[in-house]
Amino acid sequence: DAKTTQPNSMESNEEEPVHLPCNHSTISGTDYIHWYRQLPSQGPEYVIHGLTSNVNNRMASLAIAEDRKSSTLILHRATLRDAAVYYCILRRQFSNTGKLIFGQGTTLQVKP
Amino acid sequence: EAGVVQSPRYKIIEKKQPVAFWCNPISGHNTLYWYLQNLGQGPELLIRYENEEAVDDSQLPKDRFSAERLKGVDSTLKIQPAELGDSAVYLCASSLDLSGELFFGEGSRLTVL
Numbered sequence: 001d002a003k004t005t006q007p008n009s010m011e012s013n014e015e016e017p018v019h020l021p022c023n024h025s026t027i028s029g030t031d032y033i034h035w036y037r038q039l040p041s042q043g044p045e046y047v048i049h050g051l052t053s054n055v056n057n058r059m060a061s062l063a064i065a066e067d068r069k070s071s072t073l074i075l076h077r078a079t080l081r082d083a084a085v086y087y088c089i090l091r092r093q094f095s096n097t098g099k100l101i102f103g104q105g106t107t108l109q110v111k112p
Numbered sequence: 113e114a115g116v117v118q119s120p121r122y123k124i125i126e127k128k129q130p131v132a133f134w135c136n137p138i139s140g141h142n143t144l145y146w147y148l149q150n151l152g153q154g155p156e157l158l159i160r161y162e163n164e165e166a167v168d169d170s171q172l173p174k175d176r177f178s179a180e181r182l183k184g185v186d187s188t189l190k191i192q193p194a195e196l197g198d199s200a201v202y203l204c205a206s207s208l209d210l211s212g213e214l215f216f217g218e219g220s221r222l223t224v225l
Contacts, residue, residue: 036214042218043116043205043218043219044203044205044214044216045216046213046214046215049213085154087154091211099145099160099168100157100214101157102147102154102155102156103154104152
């Protein structure tokens with residue numbers, strides 16, 4: 001399974017945009033890029049996923065590099081509630097495995 | 113709609129004792145996962161079920177861990193006997209199918225003394 005590399009931690013100010021980077025240089029053509037986040041004392045929750053094109057949903061945006069070797073999760077206006085560990089995960093589609101393999105993620109701190 | 117329900121939320125036991133965790137997935141979800149999460153680490157997959165069948169249990173330490181998913185709905189994860197190193201959070205998740213988004217429960221925190 002292809003690996004991802006994320007910074008261990010990041011800081012942001014409340015109501016400012018946050019860009020969380022992820023490198024995945026060994027990504028294969030059938031790997032989707034998934035983002036989950038884990039709030040304190042909670043299980044992880046799905047944020048967004050994409051394959052090649054940029055994606056938007058009510059929680060965040062996902063910007064994928066043209067060569068797909070990196071991506072960025074964008075929180076448009078960080079709130080205190082967005083303080084969490086963010087996991088960037090590659091998930092192989094059209095496979096009977098398709099399992100999610102979590103790394104250590106990026107711990108996002110949001111300052112008021 | 114209810115999410116993934118796990119119990120107990122917290123469990124403290126002495127080493128060598130048995131322990132069991134229960135998971136009720138979201139209704140209609142065919143795929144169920146058990147993950148282990150150590151402090152400061154990301155979750156690690158222990159076992160994955162497609163209906164009643166365990167389709168991936170390669171990471172489950174079978175000498176002391178066992179799991180079952182009777183009737184393809186609820187699942188239990190058992191540890192017997194527990195060791196100090198088993199102290200962790202045990203997370204259950206479910207998805208519609210093998211490729212669907214995962215929905216996680218709040219986890220069961222185990223402390224082994």
